[in-house]
Amino acid sequence: MAEDLINNKDIYFPSYLGTNDKLITLLNRASQTLCEWFSKADKNGPLPFDESFKCIMPAEDGNSEEDLFSEIESLLKNSFNPVHPGSLAHLDPPPLIFSILGDLIAAGLNNNLLAYELSPSVTLLEESLCKWFSKKLGFNDFSGGIAASGGTLSNLNALIAARNNAGLGTNPNSVLLVSEDAHSSFVKCIRIMGLDSTNLVRIKTDNQGRMDLDYLRKSLDKCSIENKKIFAIVATLGTTVRGAIDPIKEISEICKQRKIWLHIDGSIGGIFAITSIPIEGLNNINKANSITINPQKIIGITKTSSLLLVSNMSTLENTFNTGLPYISSKENILNRGEIGIQGSRPAEVIKLWLGLRFLGLNGIENILKSSIKRKDFFIKNISKNKFDIYSGPLHIVSFLPKKLELKDSDAWTQTKVNELINNNFMLSRPKFKGKYFLRVVMGNYNTKESHIEELLRLLNA
Numbered sequence: 001m002a003e004d005l006i007n008n009k010d011i012y013f014p015s016y017l018g019t020n021d022k023l024i025t026l027l028n029r030a031s032q033t034l035c036e037w038f039s040k041a042d043k044n045g046p047l048p049f050d051e052s053f054k055c056i057m058p059a060e061d062g063n064s065e066e067d068l069f070s071e072i073e074s075l076l077k078n079s080f081n082p083v084h085p086g087s088l089a090h091l092d093p094p095p096l097i098f099s100i101l102g103d104l105i106a107a108g109l110n111n112n113l114l115a116y117e118l119s120p121s122v123t124l125l126e127e128s129l130c131k132w133f134s135k136k137l138g139f140n141d142f143s144g145g146i147a148a149s150g151g152t153l154s155n156l157n158a159l160i161a162a163r164n165n166a167g168l169g170t171n172p173n174s175v176l177l178v179s180e181d182a183h184s185s186f187v188k189c190i191r192i193m194g195l196d197s198t199n200l201v202r203i204k205t206d207n208q209g210r211m212d213l214d215y216l217r218k219s220l221d222k223c224s225i226e227n228k229k230i231f232a233i234v235a236t237l238g239t240t241v242r243g244a245i246d247p248i249k250e251i252s253e254i255c256k257q258r259k260i261w262l263h264i265d266g267s268i269g270g271i272f273a274i275t276s277i278p279i280e281g282l283n284n285i286n287k288a289n290s291i292t293i294n295p296q297k298i299i300g301i302t303k304t305s306s307l308l309l310v311s312n313m314s315t316l317e318n319t320f321n322t323g324l325p326y327i328s329s330k331e332n333i334l335n336r337g338e339i340g341i342q343g344s345r346p347a348e349v350i351k352l353w354l355g356l357r358f359l360g361l362n363g364i365e366n367i368l369k370s371s372i373k374r375k376d377f378f379i380k381n382i383s384k385n386k387f388d389i390y391s392g393p394l395h396i397v398s399f400l401p402k403k404l405e406l407k408d409s410d411a412w413t414q415t416k417v418n419e420l421i422n423n424n425f426m427l428s429r430p431k432f433k434g435k436y437f438l439r440v441v442m443g444n445y446n447t448k449e450s451h452i453e454e455l456l457r458l459l460n461a
């Protein structure tokens with residue numbers, strides 16, 4: 001038992017008096033431990049899990065500082081390391097250093113985004129940052145948004161608002177249209193919304209992975225013949241497996257003609273729209289009713305960091321406002337717990353704000369451009385005779401050996417993933433259109449051309 005700590009009155013919580021020396025010592029030690037873990041990444045590899053980590057549960061008496069630090073070290077040693085240059089499997093880049101600081105400050109503040117009175121400065125910060133993003137994307141003065149813990153929840157906030165806005169809140173005939181390459185979380189959204197899987201209408205994609213407009217029009221007509229009520233169409237701005245972008249301009253025109261809510265799932269590509277990087281479709285995103293952006297996925301804002309931006313804030317208010325009878329309100333300030341699904345919520349906006357302030361628009365652009373550059377370098381140098389390549393304008397590439405039989409893709413990708421991890425490269429193997437692929441996500445700023453050359457040497461061998 002940690003006698004020295006137990007006898008110290010300030011042990012459990014920060015002291016409101018004095019200097020908090022103990023806390024400062026612990027924070028310094030934790031920073032040291034974390035930074036050592038970062039700098040040992042090269043030696044340990046991206047995924048060093050060796051099953052030595054023991055999940056030890058709380059005992060009768062509290063454990064000592066030494067015990068806890070040794071467990072923290074074991075936990076780190078057995079964790080996925082996004083800082084390693086070979087971490088190229090998923091949309092989980094290294095953490096921005098000012099975002100790490102933001103997480104620390106948010107944890108210490110322990111404010112609650114449920115209500116203004118529990119987070120006065122942070123409520124204003126989230127509101128202002130959502131407005132700033134909305135304006136950057138081309139929305140007007142009525143726009144704004146709400147943060148949520150991840151892209152799935154931001155999309156769900158949007159879909160519930162869309163359905164409510166269409167007056168279809170309890171209608172079992174209400175349907176959602178997404179492309180067949182849209183993220184799997186839309187299946188979850190439909191279930192959560194109390195709808196059947198047939199209420200999720202999947203539109204075929206073309207050979208570039210973009211929603212096929214002819215199929216979209218046919219599906220819309222079919223829905224109207226079958227008396228199905230469409231509450232939204234989702235255009236994906238960056239599909240998960242190949243980074244494709246649906247034809248946003250055309251879809252937005254269809255939505256306008258037919259008075260259908262357009263939601264853009266920009267979990268992967270949305271952030272590109274605040275830069276001058278020329279990517280087709282981005283300059284039309286202000287035609288949408290709502291857009292999800294997920295800065296955790298590419299610029300290194302620490303998880304979770306996701307925003308739903310809407311062209312008209314009243315749609316969120318009308319959908320989610322129930323009144324908070326136990327909370328005081330302030331005129332002209334919305335309690336953030338009344339404009340989205342989540343109630344109590346941490347001050348995640350701090351790490352987004354600090355990360356963005358630290359980078360500036362040039363820094364953001366630099367990170368995004370560098371990811372595209374790495375993708376281009378990879379595609380330029382991978383053997384085109386050997387592999388079929390599936391990619392788009394963003395930083396994701398899926399590939400598979402030419403003429404590989406459907407039945408062999410499972411074994412081939414599994415063998416390859418194992419072989420690569422033994423050489424300190426972590427790639428993913430998404431299942432896509434019935435086949436397994438290898439996927440590389442070039443969002444890791446620490447990955448240099450020399451690493452990509454080494455990866456290609458292993459793949460081309």
Ligand SMILES: Cc1ncc(COP(=O)(O)O)c(C=O)c1O
Pocket residue numbers: 091149150151152153183185236238239240265267268294306
């Ligand atoms: C296109 C797309 N949308 C939504 C999501 C879900 O985001 P999250 O995992 O943050 O909930 C993902 C996750 O990768 C995604 O790729």
